[in-house]
Amino acid sequence: MPKSILVVEDEPNIVLSLQFLMKKAGFDVRIARDGEEALSAVEARAPDLILLDVMIPKRDGYDVCQTVRANPDWKNVYIIMLTAKGRDVDREKGIALGANDYVTKPFSTRDLTEKVKQILDGMS
Amino acid sequence: MSGTVAHLPSWIIIAVALCYVSLLFAIAYYGDKRARAGRSLVANPTIYALSIAVYCTAWTFYGSVGRAVESGFGFLPIYLGPTLMFALGWLVLRKIIRISKLHRITSIADFISSRYGKSHLLGGLVTIIAVVGIMPYISLQLKAVATSFDYLVKYPDLTPPAVAAPAVVGDTALWVTGLMALFSILFGTRHIDATEHHQGMVAAIAFESVVKLVAFLAVGLFVTFGMFDGFGDLFGQALARPDISSLMTMESAGRDWMPLVLLAFLAVIGLPRQFQVTVVENTDEQHLNKAIWLFPLYLLLINLFVLPIALAGMLVLPTGAAGGPAVSPDTFVLALPMAAHQEEIAVLAFLGGLSAATGMVIVETIALSTMICNDLVMPILFKCAWLHLGERRDLSKLLLNIRRGAIVIILGIGYFYFRLIGESYALASIGLVAFAAAAQFAPAVLAGIYWKHATRRAALAGISLGFVIWTYTLLLPSFALSGWLPHSFVDHGPFGWELLMPYALFGLSGFDPVPHSLFWSLFANVGALVMVSLFDRQATIERIQATLFVEVFRQQRPNVAAGYLQETVQVGALRTLAERFLGRERTDEVFTEYAQQRRMLLDANMRADGDLVQFVERRLAGVIGAASARVMVASTFKGQGFGAEEIMQILDETSQVLEYSRQLEQKSHELERATAELKAVNARLTDLDRMKDDFLSTVTHELRTPLTSIRSFSEILHDSPDLDIGERQHFLTIIIRESERLTRLINQVLDLTKIETGRMKWQMTDVDLREVIDHAVTALHQLFDERRIALEVQLPELVPAIRGDRDQLIQLTINLLSNAQKFCPPDVGRVEVGLRIADHEVTVSVADNGPGIPLNEQEAIFEKFHQVRSGQTGNPMGSGLGLAICRGIVEHLGGRIWVRSRPGHGATFFFTVPFAKA
Amino acid sequence: MEEDNRVNEAFLAVFCLGLVLFSPLLLDIFDGPQHLDGAASTVPAFVFGVPLLYFYLFVSWAVLIALMALVSRRAGVASQRTASTIGPHGDNE
Structure with a gap:
């Protein structure tokens, strides 16, 4: 069974590229376009990894991250925050709220794919 | 001729005295006349020095010998003190003279009052003390004249029995008093400006000084070389008499020596008459240089024969039963020539005494009357509101009459004091008592x-x-x-x-x-x-x-506007004021003089500058004293005292210390203020910094988002050579679109920054808004067609030109139109453009039938990076800069921009631009 | 100004000299021998046929006046110089 990834992102083009990349790497990819969508997706079926954009409508990335971490059932969900805000404060905030990693846009597709692969392979 | 006349008839003595007094009047008259003609008789250092010798009164002339009989050299400290003061003349007197000239000081009371804040109270106090202290001294002079006259009349009897006081009518002293009053009034109150000097009086006083010196020296020389065989003989005979030899030592003078030196040292500047002749009557500061040594020399000469005359009197004149002299030592100067039957020298001595007495009385009376008028009566009169003195037009007559009245009263009191106390108490010490008051x-x-x-x-x-x-x-x-x-x-x-x-x-x-x-x-x-x-x-x-x-x-020059606010008085007002005290003629002269000195024209409506105010105040001070002058000048200012600030400014060098401390104070205030400002600035900077940080962070975010897509798809294309052509095409299109978005965004950021920082180059012309809207509509026509959104434009036929930058206005309209288009649903979307003309501005409206904007966001959408996201997808609909740029453009052109919307019923954007000025 | 100060100092010196010359201490010296024979009164000393004290007082007084005349002459020069910056008469404002 392939590892599942939830992509939470509101920019359609970025969603498209991430979807393309993750599918190509052989993962099961689901999409959520805002915070609420993301949480219901997690509730429906917890993914192995979430690529979580910070600036999303309704409930922002930090909120989603915090909510996921609040539930012990989802403690093994690996969360990678994606953000266009490159400030140290933003990164620290993300890590403090329970994110496992933090990637700044624009990211290297190759690096991101490698990173995701490593994490998910290590899990099994 | 000597020794043949049995007696001196009183008519001769009276005639001589009258002749002498007439001569005084003539000299004074001539002196005044010369002064009026501009050829001053007294502008001469020798005359100045001689007038200061008014210090030597009848008390000197007769009393010194008396004192010498009593205490040997004890008479000398009275003259050594002034000598020492004049040694300091260049330091002390010159300073007093300089100050008095600059400030138009009229008397010692005025001087002290002026120095201590132009205080009425102080001036009045000094005046009262002077009158109380000096009055007996004036009586002493009158007594001396009367006594010497009575004594001379009894010639050749040297030891007349004490007679009862003569009837008032037949009293010599009364006649003398009357003549002195007349003289003082004639030559002391002729002018209205006291500082203009009483030149006639000074000339007469100088003449009197010569007379008394010559008379005393004549008596001294006659006694020493006529009655004795020179100093050696005289002193030798005295040495042989053990009862008088001690007069030639310090024994009888010793203990009081230094106190008396100090007393005279102080009195010579404190006595009103000395202040009058030395300071007030001084016509030229340079004259002091000569007086510094000439006046002490005069003192030396007039004292040279005091001791010889005293010793001679003791040796020659009849002694009483107790071995003491039956002839009063105070009359030795007269008695010795009489004993030797030298009537001419006796009469000369009488004239010397008369001159010493009259000189003192005249100057002292004039000085006191000025003080009484300026420092006592006028301040009180000014305070009496019921007199309406402040409103009287011409006060110069009143001033003169007050002074004349004062002269009569002073001399009257002096005379009655003499009648009352004169016979009962030894007058000899009264001189010193007066000195002690003046000190x-x-x-x-x-x-x-x-x-x-x-x-x-x-x-x-x-x-x-x-x-x-x-x-x-x-x-x-x-x-x-x-x-x-x-x-x-x-x-x-x-x-x-x-x-x-x-x-x-x-x-x-x-x-x-x-x-x-x-x-x-x-x-x-x-x-x-x-x-x-x-x-x-x-x-x-x-x-x-x-x-x-x-x-x-x-x-360098007096330059203080005495602390008045300068803007508040007109030349005319000052002139009116001056006329009341100086009279019209003098006022004209004074103002003309001022104008000529400054080479300027004075117009009644001109604002009087500080110099003129000062000038007028000083002139008035010469008439009514510094304190009153200040009150009067101040009254012409509308309720102004003085502003400390102004004063500080105009006191230049003189107040450097004040200025310095004020600056220090100000600096510390400034420092406090600067610190507060710095704190505020710092807070604002912190704010700005945070805002800039937020802005940068947002810009970065907005830039990175398209960049992320571009980079991702580029890499995907690069790493996936096996992509089919459709996918490849799709990804490339995304890259191109995102690049365009990026470019647009960068341009918008730059535009906004330019607008906000004022660096935008505006091409301001008269713009026709119809043409602008047409242009924008044309540019977006295709976009509307693509999305099948209806675009309706309704414009009036004639639209007044507005002032603006055409390109920016087109940009503005395009922004609004594309915004509207973005929010409209496709197929049924509808955008209407309207234009209304108001009083002075044009209002353009762009209405859509999109989802509308919630009320709480209607203001915020014009902020930078405020993004309205579409309800369904949550996708941002734009960069978030478009409306911010719109607002920047409109506000720069002097208009407003706002939105009206009901959620669900579309939104209408309005902006206004004012008409171009015709 | 410098000239002014020198004149000031000169006058001050003359003043101090006067204080010393006329001080009772110095006068006592010229007062003649005292209590020579236990007599109650001082016997005045004589010089040139006049009492020494009389001679001393008037001569030292005259010297003092001469010094004052001397210094004031220099003062005249100095004050003329300062006066020129003020105007012919201090009187004229």
């Missing part, structure tokens, strides 16, 4: 010109205390000796309190009354002056005057 002014004067921190209250305290002690230790005892108070007051103190015995106050015994009084009064006077000053604060006016007085030599 009370010296500390305030000296401190006033050397110590800036001496205050008004300190001067008041010092002078008052000194005067009280003087009264207690000298004046009251003299009343006791005259029988007006019980004699026990002197012997045992009041109520038998020996500690308060007036001649041995607090147990200080062993001194003569005058040195004793001088010690205590000066001790209290100086002590109070110093102590009060140390604990007192000066008012602003005091500080200014103190600085002006103490630093007079550092001033």
Whole structure:
């Protein structure tokens, strides 16, 4: 069974590229376009990894991250925050709220794919 | 001719005296005439020095010999003191003269009053003390004249029995008094400007000084070389008489020597008449240079024969039963020539005494009358509102009449005092008593010109205390000796309190009354002056005057507008004021003089500058005294006192210290303010920094988002050579779109930054908005067609030109149209563009039928990066900069931009632009 | 100004000299021998046929006046110089 990834992102083009990349790497990819969508997706079926954009409508990335971490059932969900805000404060905030990693846009597709692969392979 | 006439008929003596007095009148008249003609008789250092010799009164002329008989060299300190003061003349007197000229000082009372903040109270006090202290001295002069006349009439009898006081009508003293009053009125109150000098009077006084010196020297030479065989013979005979040989030693003079030197040292600047001739009547500061040595020389000469005459009198004149002289030593100067039957020399001596007495009386009376008028009567009259003095047009007559009245009253009181007390108490000590009163002014004067921190209250305290002690230790005892108070007051103190015995106050015994009084009064006077000053604060006016007085030599010219606000008085008002005191003619002269000096024209409506105000105040001060002048000038200002700020500015060098401390104070205020400002700026900067940080962070975010897509798809394309052509095409299109978005965004950021920082280059022209809208519609036509959104444009036929940048207005319209298009649903979307013309502006509206904007966001959408996301997808609909740029453009053009919307019913954007000015 | 100060100092010196010359201490010296034979009164000393004290007082007085005349002459030069910056008469404002 392939590892599942939830992509939470509101920019359609970025969603498209991430979807393309993750599918190509052989993962099961689901999409959520805002915070609420993301949480219901997690509730429906917890993914192995979430690529979580910070600036999303309704409930922002930090909120989603915090909510996921609040539930012990989802403690093994690996969360990678994606953000266009490159400030140290933003990164620290993300890590403090329970994110496992933090990637700044624009990211290297190759690096991101490698990173995701490593994490998910290590899990099994 | 000598020795043949049996007696001197009184008519001869009267005729000689009358001739002499007539000569005085003539000289004074001539002096005044010359002064009016501009060829001053007295503008001459020798005459100046001689006029100062008014110091030598009848008390010198007759009394010195009397004192010498009593105490040997004890008469000399009275003349050594002034010599020492004149040694300091260049330092002290020159300073007083300079100050008095600059400030138009009219008397010693005026000087002290002016120095201590132009205080009426101080001026009045000094005047009262002067009158009380000097009045007996005037009586003494009258007595001397009367006595010498009576004595001369009895010739050749040298020891006439004491006669009862003659009837008032037949009293020589009365006639003398009347003549002196006449002279003083004629030559002392002719002018209305006291500082214009009484040149006729000065000329007469100088002449009198010559007469009394010549007379005294004549008597001295005759006695020494006529009656004796020169000094050796005279002194040799005296040495042989053990009872008088001690007069040639310090024995009888010793103890009081230094106190009397000090007394005379101080009195020579404190006596009103000395202040009058030395300071007020001084026509040229340069004259002082000669007077510095000539006046002491005069003193030396007039004292040269005092001791020989005294010794000769003791040797030659008949002695009484007790071995003492039956002839009063005070009359030796007359008695010796009479004993030798030298009528001419006797008459000359009489004239010398007469000149000494009249000179003193005239000058003292004029000085006192000026003080009484300026420092006592006028201030009181000004305070009496019911007199409406402030409204009277011409006060110069009133001033002169007050002075004339004062002269008559002073001499009248002097005469009656002489009648009352004259026979009962030895007048010999009255001179010294007057000196002791006058000496009370010296500390305030000296401190006033050397110590800036001496205050008004300190001067008041010092002078008052000194005067009280003087009264207690000298004046009251003299009343006791005259029988007006019980004699026990002197012997045992009041109520038998020996500690308060007036001649041995607090147990200080062993001194003569005058040195004793001088010690205590000066001790209290100086002590109070110093102590009060140390604990007192000066008012602003005091500080200014103190600085002006103490630093007079550092001033190039008087330049203080006395602390008036300068803008508030017109030349005309000052002129009216001056006319009231100086009269019209003098006022014209004064103003003309001022205008000529400055080479300027004075117009009545002109604002009077500080110099003119000062000039007028000084002229008035010459008439009514500094304090009153200040009040009068101040009254022309509309309720203004003086602004400390102005004063500080105009006191240039003189107040450098003040200015410096003020600046320090200001600096510290500035520092505080700067610190507060810095704090505020810092807070604002922190805010700005945070805002800039937010802005940068947002911009970065907005830039990175398209960049992320571009990079991702580029890499995907690069790493996936096996992509089919459709996918490849799709990804490339995304890259292109995102690049375009990026470019647009960068341009918008730059535009906004330019607008916000004011660096946008606006091409301002008259713009036709119809054309602008057409242009924008054309540019977006295709976009609307693609999304099948209806675009309706309704514009009036004629739209007034507005002022603006055409390209920016097109950009603005395009922004609004594309915004509207973005939010409209496809197919049924509808956008309407309208234009309304109001009073002075044009309003453009762009309405859509999209989802509308919630009320709470209607203001915020114009903020930077505020993004309205579409309800369904949550996708941002734009960069978030478009509306911010729109607002920037509209506001720059002087218009407004706003939105009206009901959620669900579309939104309408409005913007206004004002008409171009015709 | 410098000239002014020198004049000031000169006058001050003359003043101090006067104080010393006329001080009772110095006068006592010229007062003649005292209590020579236990007599109550001082016997005045004589010089040139006049009492020494009389001679001393008037001569020292004259010397003092001469010094004052001398210094004031220099003062005249100095004050003329300062006066020129003020105007012919201090009187004229």
